[in-house]
Amino acid sequence: MPILSLKQCDLGTPNETLLRDVSLEIGDGEFWAIVGPNGSGKTTLVRSLLGLVPPRKGRLTGPGEPGFGERVAYVPQQARFAETLSTTPREWVRLGLSGLHLTRMEIRERTAAALSEMKIEDLARRDFSRLSAGQRQRTMVARALVRRARLILLDEPTEGLDTRSRRVLLDGLQRHHEMGGTVVLVTHRLEEMETRATHVALVDKRRVEIRESIH
Amino acid sequence: MSGLVEFGASWSLFAESYLVGMISAVLLALLGVWVVGRRQVFLGAAIAQASGCGVAIALALQLVLGFDASGMQALVPLLAAVSGGVVGFLASDRFKGRFDEGRVAWIFLVGASGSVLFVAHHPEGLEIIHRLLFSTMLGSTWNDVAILAIAALGVGALAFRFRERLALLILDTDASALTGVSVHRWTLVISVGLGVSVGLVMQATGFLYTFGFLVLPVLAAREFCREVRQILWVAPGLALAVVLPSFAVAYGLDLPPSQVAVAGLAALVLAGWVAD
Numbered sequence: 001m002p003i004l005s006l007k008q009c010d011l012g013t014p015n016e017t018l019l020r021d022v023s024l025e026i027g028d029g030e031f032w033a034i035v036g037p038n039g040s041g042k043t044t045l046v047r048s049l050l051g052l053v054p055p056r057k058g059r060l061t062g063p064g065e066p067g068f069g070e071r072v073a074y075v076p077q078q079a080r081f082a083e084t085l086s087t088t089p090r091e092w093v094r095l096g097l098s099g100l101h102l103t104r105m106e107i108r109e110r111t112a113a114a115l116s117e118m119k120i121e122d123l124a125r126r127d128f129s130r131l132s133a134g135q136r137q138r139t140m141v142a143r144a145l146v147r148r149a150r151l152i153l154l155d156e157p158t159e160g161l162d163t164r165s166r167r168v169l170l171d172g173l174q175r176h177h178e179m180g181g182t183v184v185l186v187t188h189r190l191e192e193m194e195t196r197a198t199h200v201a202l203v204d205k206r207r208v209e210i211r212e213s214i215h
Numbered sequence: 216m217s218g219l220v221e222f223g224a225s226w227s228l229f230a231e232s233y234l235v236g237m238i239s240a241v242l243l244a245l246l247g248v249w250v251v252g253r254r255q256v257f258l259g260a261a262i263a264q265a266s267g268c269g270v271a272i273a274l275a276l277q278l279v280l281g282f283d284a285s286g287m288q289a290l291v292p293l294l295a296a297v298s299g300g301v302v303g304f305l306a307s308d309r310f311k312g313r314f315d316e317g318r319v320a321w322i323f324l325v326g327a328s329g330s331v332l333f334v335a336h337h338p339e340g341l342e343i344i345h346r347l348l349f350s351t352m353l354g355s356t357w358n359d360v361a362i363l364a365i366a367a368l369g370v371g372a373l374a375f376r377f378r379e380r381l382a383l384l385i386l387d388t389d390a391s392a393l394t395g396v397s398v399h400r401w402t403l404v405i406s407v408g409l410g411v412s413v414g415l416v417m418q419a420t421g422f423l424y425t426f427g428f429l430v431l432p433v434l435a436a437r438e439f440c441r442e443v444r445q446i447l448w449v450a451p452g453l454a455l456a457v458v459l460p461s462f463a464v465a466y467g468l469d470l471p472p473s474q475v476a477v478a479g480l481a482a483l484v485l486a487g488w489v490a491d
Contacts, residue, residue, distance in 0.1 A: 052389055069395040076389060084437075085252045087386060091442040095383045099394035125441060143390075 002027045002061075003071060003151050003182060004049050009058030011041065011048045017056055018044050022208045024201060028150065031177050032184040033193030036203030042186045043077060045203060046155050049184070050074055069099055073144035075137075075154040077186075083129055089115065089139040090124040096143035114146035117175075119168050134165030141169050151182040158189065170196075218467035225466055235355040235363060236424070236472065237458055239416045242367040243425065244432035244454035245374055246409050248447055251433040252385035255306070259413065259429045261319045262302045263422050264326035266414035267347050269298030271333035274340045288358055295418035296411045298326075303410025307403040350421030350473035359419040366412050374447055382443040420473065427477035428454055431484055438487025457483060 002025035012018035018041040026032060026049070034042050047053045050072065051063025062068055073096070094111050102110070115121040118138040123131060128139070137157055144152045152173070158166045174196065177183050187193055193200060202209040226233065250259045273294040277287055302322055330347075334340025346354070374381060384391045384401060392398050417425045436450035461476035468475075 047389075050389075050393060052392055069393050072393060074389065074393055084254055085248070085385065085433075085443050085446060086437045086441050087443055088441050091382070091444065092386070095379065095386065095390070098379050098383050098390075099396075127441065 004062035005060070006049065006055070007059040007061075009048070009055040009060060011044050011053070011055055013044075013053070014056075018206065019203070019208060020206050022048075022058070024208065024210055026151065026182060026184060026199075028182055029177075029180050030182050030198050031196050032182075032199045032201060033197035034184065034186045034201045034203060035188070035193060040203045041206070042203050043155055045201070045208065046074075046153050046184065046186055050153060070147070071150045073147045073149040073152045075140045075144050075152065075157050077155040077157075077159065078133075078137075087128045088125050089120055089128060089131070089135075089142070092128060092139050093142045093146050096146040100147065110146050110148070114142040117145055117172050118142040132165075134161040137161060138165055138169055141172060145172060145176065149181075151184065152176060153184040155186045156188065157185070158187065219463060222463040222466045229353070231355040231357055231360055232352040232472075233459075233462055234360045235352050235419050236462060236476070237455060238360065238363045238367050239420050239424065240428050240432070240454035240458040240476075241451040242363060242370055242412060243416060243428035244436075244450040245367075245370050245447070246412055247429045247431075247433040248374075248443070248450055249381070249385065249405060249409060250429055251437075252443065256430055257316060257323070258302075258306050258319050260426050261323040261326065262299045262410050262413045263417045263425045263429075264323050264330070265302045266295040266299045266326075266417035266425075267344065267422060268326040268329035268333065269294040269296070269414060270347060270418050271330040271340065271344060272298070274337045274343060275333040278337055288356065291418050292359070292362055292415055295414040297414070299410035299412070299414025299417070300407050301410065303406040303408070304403070306410075307399075307406035347417070347421045348423075349471070350423035350425075350477075351471065352420050352424070352473065355419055362415055363419065366415055370408070370412060371451075378444055378447055381447070385443060423477055424473040427473075427480060431477065431480035432457075435480060435483045435487055438484065438491055453483065454480070 005025040006022050009022045010017045010020050011022055022045070034045060036042050044053060048055055048060065051060065090111060093114050094107060097107055097110060112121065115124050118141055120135060120138050120142060123135055128136065131139070141154070141157060157169060161169070173183050173185070177196070198212070200211045202211065250256060270291055273287065273290045276282065276290065282290060330344050331341070334344055380391070380396060383394070384396065384398065388398050413425060413429065432450040432454040433446060435453050436446045440446045440449050457479045458476050461479045462472045464470070465472035465475040
């Protein structure tokens with residue numbers, strides 16, 4: 001039983017189709033890499049998989065089903081936030097538990113564990129707007145990990161990060177995968193997909209080509 | 216000391232005005248977290264201006280339909296709230312197309328000209344609109360106190376009940392959607408509620424006070440708070456902490472209270488910037 005599936009879907013904006021006839025199934029324990037040139041529609045594919053952009057044609061299963069929000073977490077391409085208000089990594093990560101109905105103790109423990117996993121516990125109460133790009137992105141991954149979701153989708157999370165931030169982030173994802181979790185990673189970097197991916201989706205020229213078990 | 220005693224003694228004379236000022240301050244500061252957080256400050260000004268136009272329409276209807284004073288007590292808040300609510304609806308995600316700054320500017324300008332044009336032939340219309348723009352609370356009634364208290368209690372209770380959801384909705388709409396929140400529905404409800412509430416406050420306190428307390432308490436609170444959830448409570452607290460001393464100072468020095476209160480908040484924001 002796949003967590004997410006697209007069947008013969010056309011994907012894009014309300015006014016334009018960017019990807020045609022896309023079919024794929026994402027199952028438990030898989031590590032997907034989504035690759036392709038800039039502007040090819042990788043972000044559209046990820047947002048469609050999450051149900052944030054409805055398909056123009058075809059069938060999407062997963063989003064909208066009971067408990068979907070508890071099974072899935074998402075890390076956007078860049079940590080967008082309301083710069084007009086103050087916030088901290090601790091608040092970001094704690095808000096990742098929204099809708100899970102946990103006790104205060106559980107919230108505290110999970111938040112501390114996720115911050116520690118991404119090695120940002122000492123930044124927990126710092127002003128989020130003053131963190132580096134890498135620290136922000138690790139915060140967003142911690143927010144995804146804190147949900148303990150089965151599936152984590154990440155849209156180019158390592159773009160523009162220094163080596164240390166990239167390693168911490170990828171190690172965290174690797175651990176999630178080794179514990180049976182599913183990862184969907186949009187990436188440009190060959191080394192990120194070659195050593196980890198069980199499936200690769202090549203996005204180019206309005207098409208998505210699937211390759212399995214590349215290592 | 217004697218100034219404070221005199222201010223206390225004036226309470227029985229201006230109780231409605233002071234209460235309207237205090238309740239509005241708390242209500243607007245709560246709403247301001249959404250407005251500032253979602254970068255809709257100019258929309259806040261446009262809603263206030265459109266509500267002024269609603270008041271002008273009520274006055275124009277009085278000329279045509281001949282409402283008496285008690286009829287106007289109901290019609291003015293109603294039309295101010297409806298005008299604000301309509302702008303809030305237009306600004307929500309449900310409205311077709313992109314609701315950008317240009318459309319907000321259009322609403323602001325239509326509201327500004329309409330609020331004068333509708334009352335151009337009303338014997339007291341221009342005077343009333345002028346008082347609204349100047350922001351005086353002297354004409355406040357117990358009716359205003361009751362309406363605003365209900366609005367403030369409602370908004371406060373909802374903000375407390377849904378504080379986590381609101382914080383996430385302000386910071387990241389995609390993450391909200393993934394947790395099962397209907398972002399479009401929530402945005403619609405909040406935007407219309409914002410418009411109605413701002414409209415009700417506007418017709419009782421005027422433009423400057425409404426806009427000032429919608430924006431400044433949150434700007435001050437964010438200088439002293441680290442997280443959105445704290446701002447949700449610190450902003451109304453700061454608004455309340457500033458408003459009463461400002462009224463006392465205004466009374467003692469014979470100055471307009473709305474302007475003193477807004478200047479006090481602006482000074483607090485400045486202090487936060489300097490201290491940062």
